[in-house]
Amino acid sequence: MRINFKYLRPHSLNECLAVLATHGDESAILAGGTDLMISFRSGSRTPRFVLDISRLSEIRSVEQHAEVIKIGAILTYSELIAHPLIVKTFPALSAAMSCVGSLQIRNVGTLGGNIANSSPAADSIPPMMIHDAQVMIQKVNSVRIEKLERLIVAPYSNTLEPDELITGIILKPVETAYKQSYRRIARRKSLSIARVNMAVSAKLDAEGLIEDVRISVGSVAPTPLRIKKVEDSLIGLKPESKFIKETGELVARHIVDLVGVRHSTEYKRPAIAGLVIKCLEDVFID
Amino acid sequence: MNQEIPQDELADLEISFTLNGSQVRVSIKPWETALDTIRNKFGLTGAKEGCGIGECGACTIVMDGKAVNGCLVLAAQLDGRTVETVEGLSSNGTLDYLQKAFLDKGGVQCGFCTPGMLMSAKALLDECDQPSKDRITNALSGNLCRCAGYVQIIDAVEDAALIKSKDAENQAVNR
Structure with missing residues (x-):
């Protein structure tokens, strides 16, 4: 390691927030360390303090509330994939976490x-966005709940203040009538960064017409995003294969319009369209 | 280097943990990785630094029963944990099921990935007696072998699981 720092392991959430209140701007928070340790090695982060929050019991449980499920911020992917309630309630998120x-x-x-x-290619973010995820953020004596979509503002950048800590994620389960899909394209299956990743959740009404559809795409724009404009345009339509193909083109065009033509557009445009088609087939065609 | 940090803030830390069955105490730098501590302070050089960024799995150790990349864990995080390395697999000169199977099935070529492969496989077999081939592949997918001996390695893990569970059955019968 090229850097040095003081290692702190707060024994409680309050203790941790107190340290952040005084030293937040010169601290790095260590949860899993899989990104942070790499940044220490490369020298891109040189904090004075490293706060190890990986043992804070207050933020490592799954809680079922009346309308929402709250996931403690420091539960590991392995713990969540093995959690029956998570697997049953959030199939797209579970599939995404298995790809990390x-x-x-x-x-x-x-x-x-x-x-x-806040990576644009984060596997877990699109499948949280289709549940209108909210992020619970705490600092000394205060809690704020922020929509995930608003929290992440640019690549590797978010609205977290130095004295704040993400303590939980609040997800709204959907009715069982919804079907979900998560897919990604990457150079290889394991240990790869997604080139395009996507989560879809949809429900048909009694006549077989689209009652609700949510599409979230990652790795194609500065931040993962919901394609609300396209989602809205699909309500009330019949999900036939011609329509699914057109929707693929529509989403791809929408994203190119949004981010502009880039060096990767020639590859990504058909890749996005193809992935939309596959995800929609997953949810609409048995 | 952060010149402005007072020296007492950078003092060594004392940690203690269980290493291959023995309780150990060691003095570490706060920024030292678990891999560096295990290799340099304990001389256990089985775990290797391949990429140093969690992509190759050559540094895989087992912490509280889970396979982790030693290069992505701070030594300070080992405090109070149970750690297993490849050196803890054999006992009294007798190789573990996995080690034997790797030799029998030709699962070792240059050997650089082997300790990591063995520890990923060890965590798997501790969790599941008879893993499917898919589960084995999944458990080893964070371990790269540049000799590309994957087929033999997966065979070896299947074989080890089989022999281990047969032995367990026999022991149960003999009791």
């Missing part, structure tokens, strides 16, 4: 860490 890095990475990496790192 490798088993060694999933054994330490956390959902809170994935949000804090």
Whole structure:
């Protein structure tokens, strides 16, 4: 390691927030460490303090509330994939978490860490966005709840203040009538960064017409995003294969309009369209 | 280097943990990785630094029963944990099921990935007696072998699981 720092392991959430209140701007928060340790090695982060939050019991449980499920920020991917309630309630998110890095990475990496790192290609973020995810953020004596979509503002950048800590993720389960899909394209299956990743959740009404559809795409724009304009235009339509193909083109065109033509557009445009088609087939065609 | 940090803030830390069955105490730098500590302070050089960024799995160790990349864990995080390395697999000169199977099935070529492969496989077999081939592949997918001996390695893990569970059955019968 090229850097040095003081290692702190707060024994409680309050203790941790107190340290952040005084030293937040010169601290790095260590949850799973899978991104942070690499930044120490490369020298891109040189904090004075490293706060190890990986043992804070207050933020490592799954809580079922009346309308929402709250996931503690430092639960690891492996713990969440093995959690029956998570697997049953959030199939797309579970599939996405199974794609993260490798088993060694999933054994330490956390959902809170994935949000804090705010990578445009984060596997877990599109499948949280289709549940209108909210992020619980705490600092000394205060809690704020922020929509995930608003928290992440640019690649690797979010609205977290130095004295704040992500403590949980609040997800709204959908009715069982919804079907979900998560897919990604990457150079290889394991240990790869997604080139395009996508989560879809949809429900048909009694006549077989689209009642609700949510599409979230990652790795194609500065931040993962919901394609609300396209989603809205699909309500009430019949999901036939011609329509699914057109929707693929529509989403791809929408994203190119949004981010402009880039060096990768020639590849990504058909890749996005293809992935939309596959995800929509997953949810609409048995 | 952070010149402005007072020296007492950078003092060594004392940690203690269980290493291959023995309780150990060691003094570490706060920024030292678990891999560096295990290799340099304990001389256990089985775990290797391949990429140093969690992509190759050559540094895989088992912490509290889970395979982790030693290069992505701070030594300070080992405090109070149970750690297993490849050196803890054999006992009294007798190789573990996995080690024997790797030799029998030709699962070792240059050997650089082997300790990591063995520890990923060890964590798997500790969790599951009879893993499917898919589960084995999944458990080893964070371990790269540049000799590309994957087929033999997966065979070896299947073989080890089989022999281990047969032995367990026999022991149960003999009791």
